[in-house]
Amino acid sequence: xxxxxxxDATLLGLLDQAAQSGYDLRRxxxxxxxxxxxxxxxxxxxxxRRLEKRGLVAAVTAARRGGRRRRALxxxxxxxxxxxxxxxxxxxxxxxxWRMDELALRFAFMEQTHTPxxxxxxxxxxxxxxxxxxxxxxxxRASAAPAMSRTGLLAFxxxxxxxxxxxxxxxxxxxxxxxxxxx
Amino acid sequence: xxxxxxxDATLLGLLDQAAQSGYDLRRxxxxxxxxxxxxxxxxxxxxxRRLEKRGLVAAVTAARRGGRRRRALxxxxxxxxxxxxxxxxxxxxxxxxWRMDELALRFAFMEQTHTPxxxxxxxxxxxxxxxxxxxxxxxxRASAAPAMSRTGLLAFxxxxxxxxxxxxxxxxxxxxxxxxxxx
DNA sequence: CTAGACATGTAACGCGTTACATGATTAT
DNA sequence: ATAATCATGTAACGCGTTACATGTCTAG
Numbered sequence: 361x362x363x364x365x366x367x368d369a370t371l372l373g374l375l376d377q378a379a380q381s382g383y384d385l386r387r388x389x390x391x392x393x394x395x396x397x398x399x400x401x402x403x404x405x406x407x408x409r410r411l412e413k414r415g416l417v418a419a420v421t422a423a424r425r426g427g428r429r430r431r432a433l434x435x436x437x438x439x440x441x442x443x444x445x446x447x448x449x450x451x452x453x454x455x456x457x458w459r460m461d462e463l464a465l466r467f468a469f470m471e472q473t474h475t476p477x478x479x480x481x482x483x484x485x486x487x488x489x490x491x492x493x494x495x496x497x498x499x500x501r502a503s504a505a506p507a508m509s510r511t512g513l514l515a516f517x518x519x520x521x522x523x524x525x526x527x528x529x530x531x532x533x534x535x536x537x538x539x540x541x542x543x
Numbered sequence: 544x545x546x547x548x549x550x551d552a553t554l555l556g557l558l559d560q561a562a563q564s565g566y567d568l569r570r571x572x573x574x575x576x577x578x579x580x581x582x583x584x585x586x587x588x589x590x591x592r593r594l595e596k597r598g599l600v601a602a603v604t605a606a607r608r609g610g611r612r613r614r615a616l617x618x619x620x621x622x623x624x625x626x627x628x629x630x631x632x633x634x635x636x637x638x639x640x641w642r643m644d645e646l647a648l649r650f651a652f653m654e655q656t657h658t659p660x661x662x663x664x665x666x667x668x669x670x671x672x673x674x675x676x677x678x679x680x681x682x683x684r685a686s687a688a689p690a691m692s693r694t695g696l697l698a699f700x701x702x703x704x705x706x707x708x709x710x711x712x713x714x715x716x717x718x719x720x721x722x723x724x725x726x
Numbered sequence: 727c728t729a730g731a732c733a734t735g736t737a738a739c740g741c742g743t744t745a746c747a748t749g750a751t752t753a754t
Numbered sequence: 755a756t757a758a759t760c761a762t763g764t765a766a767c768g769c770g771t772t773a774c775a776t777g778t779c780t781a782g
Binding site for chain 1: 575576578579640641647648650651652653654655662680683687692693694695697698699700701702704705707708709711712716719720723
C-alpha cells in the first residue's frame with residue numbers, strides 16, 4: 361500500500377468530518393484557505409477515484425437534490441486508519457526542509473485521529489527539529505554571507521525568520537493545548 | 544516561449560553568478576539550503592538539457608580536470624533576459640497563496656537582474672499583497688473558528704503567523720536596502 | 727587492484743495543472 | 755428560450771521523484 365499525498369490526506373480528513381460529494385469538497389478547497397493545497401478539479405476528482413479504488417472512501421446512496429446526480433462519499437474504516445497513519449508518521453528533518461505545509465496539515469487533523477498527548481509530542485518534535493535546522497542554517501549563513509548579494513542574504517534571512525516563527529508557534533501551541541486540557 | 548520553473552530559474556541564477564558544470568550545480572543544491580528547491584539529479588540534468596535546447600545556457604569548451612569529462616555551462620544573453628523576466632514578473636495574489644518560496648527566490652536573484660529601486664518596489668508590492676491576504680484570512684477565521692477543532696485552529700494560526708512574519712520581513716528588508724543605498 | 731569519490735545521465739512512474747467538455751436544473 | 759449555476763469529469767502535457775546505470779580517476 362503506497363502512502364497518501366497531501367491532497368489524499370486532506371480529502372480523507374474532510375470526509376472524516378462529514379460525508380460529502382466531490383463538488384462539496386472542491387468548494388471547500390476553493391472557498392477556504394485550503395486552496396493553498398490545490399483547487400483544480402483535475403486533481404481532486406482523480407484523487408477521489410484513487411481513494412475509492414483503494415477502499416479508503418466509499419459512495420453512499422446517491423441522493424439527488426437539485427442540480428445533477430450527486431455521489432456523496434464517506435470515509436471507510438480503512439480510510440480512517442490510513443489517515444491516522446499519515447498524521448502519525450514520525451516527524452523527520454526532511455519534513456521540515458521540504459514539507460513544512462504538510463506538517464501543518466498533519467497537526468490540523470491530529471485531533472480527529474490522535475490523543476491530545478500525541479499532539480503535544482508532535483509539537484515538541486517539531487520544535488526540536490526546527491531548532492536543529494535553524495542551527496544548520498545559521499552555520500551556513502556565517503560561512504556564506506560574505507559571498508552573497510544583499511538581496512540574496514535578505515531572502516535567506518526571510519527563510520530563517522520563517523523557521524523561527526514556526527519554532528515559537530510550536531511553543532505557544534503546546535502551552536495553549538495544555539491550558540485547555542487542564543480546564 | 545514557455546515560462547521558467549523555479550528550478551530553471553535557480554539554475555540560471557547560479558550560472559549567471561559563475562559558469563559551472565551540472566555536477567557543481569547539483570552540489571550547490573545538495574550542500575546548501577537551496578536543497579529546499581530540489582536536489583535530485585533526475586530533475587537537474589533534464590532541466591539543464593531543456594535550458595540548453597532553448598538557448599538559455601550553452602556549453603563552454605569542456606575542460607577535463609580529474610574525474611570524468613566536465614561539461615561546464617554558461618548563461619547566454621537570452622538566458623539573462625529570461626531570468627530577468629522571471630524575476631521581474633508582476634507580483635500577484637496567486638504568488639502569495641501558492642508560491643511564497645518562489646517569491647523569496649525571485650528577490651534573492653533581483654540584485655543580479657534589476658536595480659535596487661526595483662527591489663524596493665518588489666518589497667512594497669509584497670507587503671501590500673501579504674497584508675491584503677492576511678485580512679482575508681482573518682475574516683475567514685472569524686467566521687469559521689467556532690466550527691474548527693482546536694488543532695485545526697492552531698494550525699491555521701501557524702499559517703497566519705507565517706504571513707505576518709513575511710510582512711514584517713518585507714518592511715525590515717526595505718529599510719535595510721535603503722540604508723545601504725544611502726551610504 | 728579494489729574501493730570510493732567524481733560526473734553524468736536515463737527510465738518508470740505518478741501526480742498536478744490547464745483547458746476543455748458535458749449534462750441537468752433553476753432563474754429571468 | 756437563454757444564461758447561469760450545479761456537478762462531474764477527461765485529455766494533454768510537463769515536471770519531479772526514486773531508483774538505477776554507467777564510466778573515470780585517485781587513494782590505499
